Structures are given as C-alpha cells and as structure tokens.
Amino acid sequence: MSIADARSRAPGHRAVPTGAPVAAAPAAVVDALDARVREVVRAQGVDPQRDVAAVRRIAEDAAREHDDLSMTGAVAKLVDPVAVVAEVVARVAGFGPLQPLLDDPSVEEIWINDPSRVFVARNGRHELTNLMLTQAQVADLVERMLKTSGRRLDVSSPFVDAMLPDGHRLHVVLEGITRGFTAVNIRKFVLKAAGLNDLVELRSMTPQAAAFLTAAVRAGLNVLVAGGTQAGKTTMLNCLAAAIPGGDRVVSAEEVFELRFPHPDWVAMQTRQAGLEGTGEVPLRALVKEALRMRPSRVIVGEVRSEECLDLLLALNSGLPGMCTLHANSAREALVKMCTLPLLAGENVSAKFVVPTVAASVDIVVHLGIDAGGVRRVNEIVGVPGRVENDVIEVEPLFVRQSGELRRTHGMPPRIEAFERTGIDVHGILQAG
Known part of the structure; x- marks a missing residue:
C-alpha cells in the first residue's frame, strides 16, 4: 500500500x-552495520536496553571503520553518518522505526x-x-x-x-x-507540569484555583480528580501530590507506574498479572488493602475502575487523607460513579451504605476536560459538604468555567476546621481577586 x-x-x-531520512545509505549498508553492532554488543556483554550510550559508541566506531574502509573503494562512503548511527542505535537499543516518535x-x-x-x-x-x-x-x-x-x-x-x-x-x-x-x-x-503553578502557566487553571487546591492538599482534604481519556488526570494527580507536606508518608497504588512527583517518603506499588500457571496475580484491590498496612499518612490510587473503590472509600472514611482519579463527564457524574463502583465488591454492599459514605469521604472533586483546540483545562472544582438528599449527594461549586474562563463562585469548601488546624486562611484565598 x-x-x-x-x-x-x-x-x-x-x-x-x-524520523530522520536514512536514504543517504543503502539498506544493505545499514543492515551490515546493524549486524556488526549487534555482534560487538553480544561480545562485550552490553545490555542495549540499559546502556544506550555504549551502543551509540559501538555504532559510531562501526561507522568510522566503514568510512575508513570506503577509502579503499571496497564499500560506498556514508553520506550522512549521523543519520546512519541514529538508525542503527534505534534498531539495536531503541524501538526501531518508532524511536523518532518516542524521542x-x-x-x-x-x-x-x-x-x-x-x-x-x-x-x-x-x-x-x-x-x-x-x-x-x-x-x-x-x-x-x-x-x-x-x-x-x-x-x-x-x-x-x-x-x-x-x-x-x-x-x-x-x-x-x-x-x-x-x-x-x-x-x-x-512532563509538562510538575506542580500546580505549572498548570497555571499552561493556562489550565487560575492562580486562585491553584492556591486553593494547594491549601486543600496541605489541609488533608480528600480529592477526586475526574475527566475523560487524555484530559490530564494523571498530570493533575502528580501536581496535587507534589503539594503534600514532606513530613507525610505517601503510599500509592497503580495498575502501571505513572505517578511521578518529588517526595522524600513515598512507596509506589503497581499491579501484577497472573503467570503462565494462572497464579500470582496482584490486583489493584489487594494493593489498596496492602497500602493501609504500611502506616501511610496519605494514600493515592492512580485510577479506580472497579471494586477497589470500596476499599479506598473505607480508608478515606476512617480519616486517612487520599486522592485518586476516575473517568467521568462531570464532577457530579464522578460522585455517582464513586457510589456505583463499590457495589461491584459484593452483593452485601448496598447503596444505602455507599452513598452516605461517599458523601462523607470525598471533599473536593476536580473535573478536567479538553477544549476545541486540544488544550487541557480545569472545568470545575466542587466541594462535597457531606449532605445527602433523596440519595443525591449535594455539592458546592467553588470554581466553574464560564465563557472560557475558570471563575470563582459563591460556594464554600467543606471541613473549614482542617484548614484552620493547618494555619491556612482559606477565606482569604477564596476572596482574593
């Protein structure tokens, strides 16, 4: 085709x-250099995945030897040795044709x-x-x-x-x-943002919203980050986690390691699939339970998708601060989904227990989205005061995006006493500007 x-x-x-064109050298020449580099890599015992610099050095040596030999007329001279070396390194130590895209x-x-x-x-x-x-x-x-x-x-x-x-x-x-x-x-x-201030520079949120979220994390409020695929949920979770005080002990659980934030006392865990015998699987729910045995001050779940939501809720409801992400189309739908996922844990789990538990456990919901230009934005930040009316969890809008701008509303966050214990004037932050 x-x-x-x-x-x-x-x-x-x-x-x-x-990628860079390698038309400067015939495919046979690149294949020959590839074979030569692989031979030297095996002879020297180099791990190409871990020691890319050594592979590049060997490829450069092979290219020089080829050019030296070309002076005798035995082989054609390399018109673009840099491109050829890059191609050979991508084949041996990288991921071949995909490497330019990865780089x-x-x-x-x-x-x-x-x-x-x-x-x-x-x-x-x-x-x-x-x-x-x-x-x-x-x-x-x-x-x-x-x-x-x-x-x-x-x-x-x-x-x-x-x-x-x-x-x-x-x-x-x-x-x-x-x-x-x-x-x-x-x-x-x-890595485009390592902290909430970076998201302000990227125009994902306002300085006031960033200051409030920083204060909420420092005060130990439970934060739920929601949004669609590629809306920036993991980036937001990384930025929120970067605001956790250094004296807290953080334990995180993910399907695959994606969280990256600076913290001196952090244990990261990921799931494991079953082996060939069908045993040895470590699901996310097991990691959440294990995290509670590791004396955490904060627990972070990369993304809740199923029954592990129940274990997370039980942890948050016991006074352990935490954060997680969830796929949802709005902040309110995120709370509805948080009420639904724990029901997958067993027939004995009822909505009469789950709904008030979610209302009492989740404090802040941050909903993200992508605008028409492909830019990731914070669409709304709502507080969850803990009240339930006719099985519907009430929310207090704190920031809402209107006419393309994230604007402060008249809502107030829950657990004002948590801010006061930390010495944070949350009223001053929300009234600023």
Whole structure:
C-alpha cells in the first residue's frame, strides 16, 4: 500500500513526516552495520536496553571503520553518518522505526491500528503519519517492549499494560480480540507540569484555583480528580501530590507506574498479572488493602475502575487523607460513579451504605476536560459538604468555567476546621481577586 493510499483511508487526518531520512545509505549498508553492532554488543556483554550510550559508541566506531574502509573503494562512503548511527542505535537499543516518535517531545501518544496506519497525537489532535511498517516489525517491537517490562502477551492473556524504560505506558490487544491486526498503543510520559503553578502557566487553571487546591492538599482534604481519556488526570494527580507536606508518608497504588512527583517518603506499588500457571496475580484491590498496612499518612490510587473503590472509600472514611482519579463527564457524574463502583465488591454492599459514605469521604472533586483546540483545562472544582438528599449527594461549586474562563463562585469548601488546624486562611484565598 502506498503512502497516498494510507492518507486517503484516513480523511480528516493529515499525514506528517516521521524520523530522520536514512536514504543517504543503502539498506544493505545499514543492515551490515546493524549486524556488526549487534555482534560487538553480544561480545562485550552490553545490555542495549540499559546502556544506550555504549551502543551509540559501538555504532559510531562501526561507522568510522566503514568510512575508513570506503577509502579503499571496497564499500560506498556514508553520506550522512549521523543519520546512519541514529538508525542503527534505534534498531539495536531503541524501538526501531518508532524511536523518532518516542524521542519527539511534541508527540503525546502513538498507536498502531495496522502496520500501514500509525497515528500520533500532538496537542490533543490525531495525525496519521507516513510511517509504513511490516507485521513482522510490529511483532518484534511489541516483543522487545514487553521484554523490558517483565510482562507477557499470549492467547491466554491477550491484553497487557506495561511500562517502557522511559516511563511511557504500553497497551497491547492481541489479534483475535481485535479484528485483523494486533492493536498497539503507547501513551508517552511527557512532563509538562510538575506542580500546580505549572498548570497555571499552561493556562489550565487560575492562580486562585491553584492556591486553593494547594491549601486543600496541605489541609488533608480528600480529592477526586475526574475527566475523560487524555484530559490530564494523571498530570493533575502528580501536581496535587507534589503539594503534600514532606513530613507525610505517601503510599500509592497503580495498575502501571505513572505517578511521578518529588517526595522524600513515598512507596509506589503497581499491579501484577497472573503467570503462565494462572497464579500470582496482584490486583489493584489487594494493593489498596496492602497500602493501609504500611502506616501511610496519605494514600493515592492512580485510577479506580472497579471494586477497589470500596476499599479506598473505607480508608478515606476512617480519616486517612487520599486522592485518586476516575473517568467521568462531570464532577457530579464522578460522585455517582464513586457510589456505583463499590457495589461491584459484593452483593452485601448496598447503596444505602455507599452513598452516605461517599458523601462523607470525598471533599473536593476536580473535573478536567479538553477544549476545541486540544488544550487541557480545569472545568470545575466542587466541594462535597457531606449532605445527602433523596440519595443525591449535594455539592458546592467553588470554581466553574464560564465563557472560557475558570471563575470563582459563591460556594464554600467543606471541613473549614482542617484548614484552620493547618494555619491556612482559606477565606482569604477564596476572596482574593
């Protein structure tokens, strides 16, 4: 299939160039250098995934030897040795044709629908690239990516979530579950914000909203971050966690390690899939329970999806401050979902218990979204005063986005005494400006 055909099959998406051209050297020359570098890597016992610098040094030496040999006329001279070295390093130590996309800071996500349809996301927008792979290349890339994570993909386990060495998240669905071809998705870890002030600079929220959320975290309020896919929930959770006082002990539980924030006393845990014998699985619910045995001052759950929500609620209701993320279309829908997920834990769990528990456990809900230009925004921040009327949890809007701006409303946050104990004048913060 030609590139033009690939473009025509994806109307509305523009094709974009990827990677540095290696047309300066014939494929046979690059293949020969690739084989030579792999031979030296094996002979020296270099781990290409962990020591990329050593692989690059070996590739540069091989390129120089090739150029020296070209003076005799035995081989053709390399017109662009830098591009050739980059290609060989990507093949041996990186992830081949995908490496330029992984190295591109503007690319947020990469996904492969089939070998001729490789897409990327930039600034929240989807683009079809002109990268054309083969089925063997994709299979080899997936195998190499999973090798670094220690996770497996086979007929008995056709889905996998894994973390790449650079912190990018890999998700693969095996052919048979998907129609026609194995689906590959790589969500890159792009650090654009390390704190709430960084989100202000990115115009995701106002300085007043950032000051309030910082105060809420310091005061130990329980925060629920909600939004759709790619709305920036994990980034927001990282920024909130960065505001946790250094004297607190933090324990986090995630499906795959994604949280990254500076803290001197932090234990991070991730789930584990079952082994070949069908044993050894460690689900997220087990991690939440385990976290409570580790003397935490704060507990963070990367994302609640199922019955682990019940264990988190029980922890928050016992006075342990915590935070988590959740997929939802609004702050109110996030609370409704928090009331629904614990029911999956068992038939003996009833809504009469869950609804008031959610109302008493969740203090702040931050809802995120993506605007028409692909920019991630804080759409609303609401307080949960703990009141329930006709099985509906009441909320107090604190900040609401109107006419494109996040504006302060007249609502007041819950647990004012928690701010006072910490020495925070929350009234002054909310009245500022």
